[in-house]
Amino acid sequence: MHHVQRRPRTGAPVPPTAQPDRTNPSADWWRQAAVYQIYPRSFADSNGDGIGDLRGITSRVPYLAALGVDAVWLSPFYPSALADGGYDVDDYRDVDPRLGTLDDFDEMAAALHAAGIKVIVDIVPNHTSDRHEWFREALASAPGSAARDRYIFRDGRGEHGELPPNGWTSIFGGGAWERVTENDGTPGQWYFHLFAKEQPDLNWDNPEVHEDFLRTLRFWSDRGVDGFRVDVAHGLKKDMEGIHDDLATIHRADLFDSGEHPLWDRDEVHSVYAEWRKVLNEYNPPRTAVAEAWVHADRRAKYASPEGLGQAFNFDLLQADFDAGQFRDVITKNLAEAAATGASSTWVLSNHDVVRHATRYGLPKGSGRGIAGADGKDWLLDGGDPAEVDAALGLRRAQAATALMLALPGSAYLYQGEELGLQEVGRIPETERQDPTFFRNRGVEVGRDGCRVPLPWKASPAEGSSFGFGSDGSHLPQPAWFKDYAVDAEEADSDSTLAFYRRALARRRELEGPERLEWVGAADDDVLHFARPTAQGSWHVVTNFGDAPAPLPEGEILLATAEVEGGKLPANATAWVRVG
Structure with a gap:
């Protein structure tokens, strides 16, 4: 565990137009950092159970150091039933036993820090899993109890409460309300879930919820974590008592622009992050945070303010076509936004939720945007045949876009496997798929499994060893063509995509x-x-x-x-x- 110095709680906030703190160089490491996202279950498997783990990450620290990244961001590694790839969290202050232990986490963090690599962890504040101790207590408690008030429980409509409280739908498809069975065996109240039914939404009007997440921030910060990526940062505060009852009403465009949407980007959410910032500033250097906030561009700055999380993802390049005009507009707008807030821009081309950009830029119907339900949807739903992708064109464009992105002021976020030029895996049998969006929105959403297939480390592995990911297969099937993208093959080729990323990241650091x-x-x-x-x-x-x-x-x-x-x-x- 790293020794941590506390900052006084009474420290004056940094003004919105403040420049980086050059008196403490380590305090602003994040402003132009190259951050590598690791999806732990698909990175490296140390024990042969088909699931990536923390010791697997530790074993690959030399690879990360040779790549030249400044930080890693770990997607959730907490105990979870994996109803949503780990974003259904059972316990925010522990490690999933399939991925390791807290001691394994400490060893991994120490190895990364020894290599000069910072550690960012995912935090998921909008919802818990339905196996979280709080939710189990809520189900065991009566309607109106303090335990149920930590979540969003409501009586149903209809003569016997048989209808959900309103007609809202889940992001993953289907209704956003799930009815529970009370202790006496009778049908009871309904709870709200923006995502899967295994992910009940927390009630952020409850003080206990606030205090528990402050405890979580301190728990990981005290273990030496350098920063946090905040999942669904725009979704915590909700107006559940409003008149918005049908899908058409809650998706009115003007509600997204004004802070009046009942579920998303409400102005009150920033009071939560003001509390968090006070805790993050207790540490020296202050812990960083970046918001995943899919909001109107004019409202993103609030999340990135120094009094809030300090930085917010912009996904504008990820959503842009491979087009000079679109890229220029996105860059100009986001640099102006960063200058106005005192934050730094963030740049993203791929992550765990979208079609890999080496595939998007080679799709037969144009460049394709990142969301799985957009331009690449038809190709994926038809089976995602790699033969239908111009992989060579996609890779050329992906390298060009990456080189442009790495040259921009601000922090660059890279997703595991993009440094290998990996293509999206389109052909995954239904029996092997895991993403709830595929099953809840069948025929409409193909899901995100295609970008989450475990990495290939060896082109000629021993039988059953899943291209070096682990010694006994992988939790999502790897296609045979993965051998062409294996790390050992690319390390032996000075013209490979991996060699390009290493050169670009080294040059980037020299030119900062x-x-x-x-x-x-x-x-x-x-x-x-x-x-x-x-x-x-x-x-x-x-x-x-x-x-x-x-x-x-x-x-x-x-x-x-x-x-x-x-x-x-x-x-x-x-x-x-x-x-x-």
Whole structure:
């Protein structure tokens, strides 16, 4: 366990326009960090049970150090029935026995810290699992009890309460209310679940809920955790007494813009994060936090304020087509937003919830957006045949987009496997699928299993060892073509995607400078060109989204995703050039 110094609780808040604290260099490590997301169950399996675990992560710390990332973000590793990939949490202050123990966590964190890598953990405050001790107590207690008040229980409608309290639907499909059976065996109240029925929503109007999460923040911070990724950060506060009864009403667009939506992005939620910030600032350096907040762009800044979580994901690049105009608009808007709040921007192209960007950019119907229900949906629902994806084009565009993203001011979030150029796994038998969105929205949502298939570490593993992930298979099936993306194969190839990521991350660290960029030249339909200042002069970044070669500025080429000939950058490529 790391020794932790407390900060006084009375410390003055940082003003919204504050610049990074350069008197304590470690305090602002997150502002331009490269953060690698690990989905623990699919990263590395140390004991051969088919599920990735914490010791597996520890065994791969040299790989992470060689990759050159500044931090890892761990998706949930808590005890869970895996109704939603671990986001149904039984106990926020323990480790799932299938993944290890708290001692294993401490050893992993110590190994990462020894390698100079920070540790960020996922925290899931919107809901618990239905196996959490609080929810078991609620089911055993009477309607109106203090135990039930920690959640959102309501009487049903109809003569005998047989109808749900309203007509709201779950994000995962189906109704958002589940009826319970009371202790006497009779049908009873209903509880609310925005996601799966195994994920009952907490009542954030209850002081006990507030205090318990403050305890959780301190528990992990005291173990040396450097920061938190906050799941569904915009969903905690709810107006359950309003008049919004049907789906059409609660999805009115103006409600998303104003803070008046009954379920999402209500203004009151920021009082929760003001409490959290006070706790996070007790530590030296302060613990970081980043919000997963799918909100209107104009309202994202509140989550990223210094008095709140301090940073918020923007998923705008992830949702953009491979298009110069869209990328330029997203970059300009988000850098302005960061400057206004004193936060830093976050950039994401892939994560555990979306189709991998090497596949999105090669889909037959265009580039495809990241949400599984958007442009890539038809391809996935039809079986996701890899032969229908232009994998070579998708990978070229993915490397170009990644090189552009890594050159931007702010923090870059990478998802495990993208450094290998992994494609989405489309063909997964229904009997092997795990994601509740597939089963609750059958024929509409294909689910997220395709980006969660365990990583391939060896191209020629021993029989049954799942491409080096573990010694006895993997919890999601790996396709045969995974061998072409295995770590050991790519480490032996200086032109591999892994080699490119290592070069890019090393260069990025060398070139770090002020958090600003300057656009060069007029806006172009096909080419983006900007300059980043450093103490040694400026370096230029050019991305060619078009079909014809584009001229590069004269200078030293620091990084290029395709071979430069005659001073021109090929189509679907990015180059970094030191000028002057």
